[in-house]
Amino acid sequence: xxxxxxxxxxxxxxxxxxxxxxxxxxxxxxxxxxxxxxxxxxxxxxxxxxxxxxxxxxxxxxxxxxxxxxxxxxxxxxxxxxxxxxxxxxxxxxxxxxxxxxxxxxxxxxxxxxxxxxxxxxxxxxxxxxxxxxxxxxxxxxxxxxxxxxxxxxxxxxxxxxxxxx
Amino acid sequence: xxxxxxxxxxxxxxxxxxxxxxxxxxxxxxxxxxxxxxxxxxxxxxxxxxxxxxxxxxxxxxxxxxxxxxxxxxxxxxxxxxxxxxxxxxxxxxxxxxxxxxxxxxxxxxxxxxxxxxxxxxxxxxxxxxxxxxxxxxxxxxxxxxxxxxxxxxxxxxxxxxxxxxxxxxxxxxxxxxxxxxxxxxxxxxxxxxxxxxxxxxxxxxxxxxxxxxxxxxxxxxxxxxxxxxxxxxxxxxxxxxxxxxxxxxxxxxxxxxxxxxxxxxxxxxxxxxxxxxxxxxxxxxxxxxxxxxxxxxxxxxxxxxxxxxxxxxxxxxxxxxxxxxxxxxxxxxxxxxxxxxxxxxxxxxxxxxxxxxxxxxxxxxxxxxxxxxxxxxxxxxxxxxxxxxxxxxxxxxxxxxxxxxxxxxxxxxxxxxxxxxxxxxxxxxxxxxxxxxxxxxxxxxxxxxxxxxxxxxxxxxxxxxxxxxxxxxxxxxxxxxxxx
Numbered sequence: 001x002x003x004x005x006x007x008x009x010x011x012x013x014x015x016x017x018x019x020x021x022x023x024x025x026x027x028x029x030x031x032x033x034x035x036x037x038x039x040x041x042x043x044x045x046x047x048x049x050x051x052x053x054x055x056x057x058x059x060x061x062x063x064x065x066x067x068x069x070x071x072x073x074x075x076x077x078x079x080x081x082x083x084x085x086x087x088x089x090x091x092x093x094x095x096x097x098x099x100x101x102x103x104x105x106x107x108x109x110x111x112x113x114x115x116x117x118x119x120x121x122x123x124x125x126x127x128x129x130x131x132x133x134x135x136x137x138x139x140x141x142x143x144x145x146x147x148x149x150x151x152x153x154x155x156x157x158x159x160x161x162x163x164x165x166x
Numbered sequence: 167x168x169x170x171x172x173x174x175x176x177x178x179x180x181x182x183x184x185x186x187x188x189x190x191x192x193x194x195x196x197x198x199x200x201x202x203x204x205x206x207x208x209x210x211x212x213x214x215x216x217x218x219x220x221x222x223x224x225x226x227x228x229x230x231x232x233x234x235x236x237x238x239x240x241x242x243x244x245x246x247x248x249x250x251x252x253x254x255x256x257x258x259x260x261x262x263x264x265x266x267x268x269x270x271x272x273x274x275x276x277x278x279x280x281x282x283x284x285x286x287x288x289x290x291x292x293x294x295x296x297x298x299x300x301x302x303x304x305x306x307x308x309x310x311x312x313x314x315x316x317x318x319x320x321x322x323x324x325x326x327x328x329x330x331x332x333x334x335x336x337x338x339x340x341x342x343x344x345x346x347x348x349x350x351x352x353x354x355x356x357x358x359x360x361x362x363x364x365x366x367x368x369x370x371x372x373x374x375x376x377x378x379x380x381x382x383x384x385x386x387x388x389x390x391x392x393x394x395x396x397x398x399x400x401x402x403x404x405x406x407x408x409x410x411x412x413x414x415x416x417x418x419x420x421x422x423x424x425x426x427x428x429x430x431x432x433x434x435x436x437x438x439x440x441x442x443x444x445x446x447x448x449x450x451x452x453x454x455x456x457x458x459x460x461x462x463x464x465x466x467x468x469x470x471x472x473x474x475x476x477x478x479x480x481x482x483x484x485x486x487x488x489x490x491x492x493x494x495x496x497x498x499x500x501x502x503x504x505x506x507x508x509x510x511x512x513x514x515x516x517x518x519x520x521x522x523x524x525x526x527x528x529x530x531x532x533x534x535x536x537x538x539x540x541x542x543x544x545x546x547x548x549x550x551x552x553x554x555x556x557x558x559x560x561x562x563x564x565x566x567x568x569x570x571x572x573x574x575x576x577x578x579x580x581x582x583x584x585x586x587x588x589x590x591x592x593x594x595x596x597x598x599x600x601x602x603x604x605x606x607x608x609x610x611x612x613x614x615x616x617x618x619x620x621x622x623x624x625x626x627x628x629x630x631x632x633x634x635x636x637x638x639x640x641x642x643x644x645x646x647x648x649x650x651x
Contacts, residue, residue: 039263039265042488044263045245045253046263046364046365046366047265047363050400078479080479080526082482082485084487089482089483090479136487
């Protein structure tokens with residue numbers, strides 16, 4: 001029997017801002033565990049997020065580069081789930097009003113790959129498993145991401161590779 | 167003269183030093199707190215250290231800031247660096263924040279004297295402080311009754327002269343209800359005028375920091391110092407209006423809105439007292455305007471859906487990993503989180519987390535949460551229309567006077583219903599104050615509520631102040647004075 005390969009992609013891209021999405025901690029990679037943290041990205045009780053302006057700018061630029069419509073009124077939402085590397089027990093992301101929507105990119109073949117949406121969200125920390133113990137490093141927690149979601153328009157591995165490289 | 171002004175006068179004229187004043191308050195706490203249970207943590211060293219700084223400034227002849235040297239209390243959900251902050255929950259026992267809430271930061275800069283952290287219902291969920299892991303706070307007027315909640319400790323600390331003013335939080339009436347029960351002024355400002363940064367969240371879209379004070383004037387003085395824009399709180403707008411300057415505006419022609427719905431199911435002597443207060447306003451030249459509030463009955467379900475939904479999300483972070491209580495024995499991380507939360511949270515908090523998780527779960531989200539949000543929008547629009555015709559709205563603060571011990575825990579639904587007058591204010595983000603307006607047959611205080619339009623906090627405070635000026639004789643004195651009752 002012949003099968004057809006049908007692929008849609010959700011691509012997470014880290015934004016190269018200097019500071020995290022909701023606080024002023026550095027986004028620099030590495031560093032001793034839990035040294036790029038503050039009460040906000042550690043989700044200490046009572047802290048509040050303050051959205052990084054640059055994150056919005058970069059997301060809009062990504063949207064313009066992919067022929068998306070840019071929403072004039074966009075909002076953030078909470079995605080509730082429990083996991084030790086997620087200190088607030090919810091990820092701040094975008095649900096029903098993503099900042100960019102309905103775009104497309106054109107492959108070298110001339111074929112269009114439709115983009116459903118691009119939204120902004122925060123990254124989680126990371127778990128380190130060593131000698132039977134688990135450690136948590138929150139340095140990456142709160143690093144800004146965009147997620148680009150395509151429609152299931154890709155039909156071959158070659159197209160997928162080209163899409164991701166674009 | 168209001169209590170805060172009186173204390174400042176004594177300090178400035180050197181009739182009493184700030185250390186002496188602080189010691190008076192501390193010994194008032196020592197004498198009464200074992201009975202009233204208003205404070206869960208007394209910060210004596212911190213208080214005396216600040217008092218000494220204030221005394222030095224006075225000795226150098228420096229002018230004092232509005233709240234400088236004034237002894238006060240903070241509700242235990244307001245983060246205080248290096249001072250335990252528990253929300254009166256077992257799950258936060260041993261938690262010492264590494265940062266200050268913005269409101270405490272401002273008070274610290276003013277050298278306000280922190281006497282301690284006050285009792286509250288666990289995570290501000292309750293109406294009597296009886297869900298606190300430290301037990302109930304009793305009413306200073308009569309200890310057979312509770313002080314109310316959730317900011318019951320704040321109210322008792324002020325009512326029993328154990329603090330000149332107290333900071334609390336108000337999500338559905340948590341400042342106004344205990345103020346009414348204890349015969350004090352309890353002010354919940356417009357959402358966004360006072361920073362929420364560092365105040366442990368219960369329901370973020372409803373939570374507001376507010377104040378319990380001996381008089382409206384004192385509440386206004388505290389508000390003016392704390393209503394500053396805070397870049398750390400995205401919902402903060404601050405306020406540049408000095409409400410104290412506007413306190414003596416004439417209320418001639420002030421349009422006061424009254425709706426029958428707010429008087430349904432209200433205890434008779436409360437109805438009588440509030441109606442007498444309306445007469446006082448009429449005699450001062452205010453105009454009474456009747457309006458209808460048919461949606462009032464829907465507001466409680468809307469409130470409980472939204473507040474429980476937000477609570478279930480906000481309280482997810484208490485997992486025993488980074489701070490606070492952690493269970494003793496566990497096999498893996500899942501069991502650790504489950505056991506920590508089962509042992510750490512009390513019954514009422516668990517009830518609201520479960521309700522909230524249910525209304526947010528897929529399949530039920532549209533039927534409950536989304537519908538509640540839509541209704542909230544239409545309630546806000548209704549209030550907007552009412553305020554096109556009225557300057558303020560006058561209602562009872564609570565349908566009943568103070569509960570006796572144990573009464574509030576008997577039937578949770580019945581207790582939830584007692585929030586009917588206060589909850590609409592949080593749903594619409596409005597400013598409102600509860601002021602004393604009489605006593606019931608057992609001599610327990612009655613409160614009335616004045617609600618204003620968003621960012622018209624000054625109108626609310628002035629209307630309340632005018633009533634207080636006409637009906638109350640000020641007798642300001644220090645705790646443990648000979649003439650004290």
